Amino acid sequence: MNVAAPLEARIERALDEIRPAIHRDGGDVWLVRVADAVAYVQMIGACGGCPMSNTTLKESIERVVRERCPEIFAVEQV
Numbered sequence: 001m002n003v004a005a006p007l008e009a010r011i012e013r014a015l016d017e018i019r020p021a022i023h024r025d026g027g028d029v030w031l032v033r034v035a036d037a038v039a040y041v042q043m044i045g046a047c048g049g050c051p052m053s054n055t056t057l058k059e060s061i062e063r064v065v066r067e068r069c070p071e072i073f074a075v076e077q078v
Contacts, residue, residue, distance in 0.1 A: 007069060011039050014068035018060055022047060029061060037073040039065055053077070 005013075011031055022029055027047025032040045041061065043053045050056075054077070062075035 007071065008034060010069050011065055011072070014065045015041075015061070017068075018064050021060070022056070025050075027053075032078050034072075037071060039069075039072050039075045040078045041075060042078050 008031065011034065015029055015031060019028065025046055027043060027045035027050070029047065030042045030044060032042050034040070041057070042048075043050075043057065047053050047056065057075060057077055065075050066072055
């Protein structure tokens with residue numbers, strides 16, 4: 001991955017890696033903003049109200065984003 005690319009672009013590419021699985025469940029995830037080493041995302045569609053969305057967020061989305069963007073400390077849902 002190109003570390004010189006803007007952080008938001010690298011986060012979007014990381015999200016693109018996991019979006020197919022989220023789409024299969026009828027949802028999506030959007031990057032809302034990045035502040036203080038935290039990426040804030042919004043889960044939409046079926047994922048927006050799913051009781052498992054926090055598990056998906058922490059075990060899938062956050063893991064991939066932090067692997068691809070080590071300067072990100074956490075991914076939080078807004």
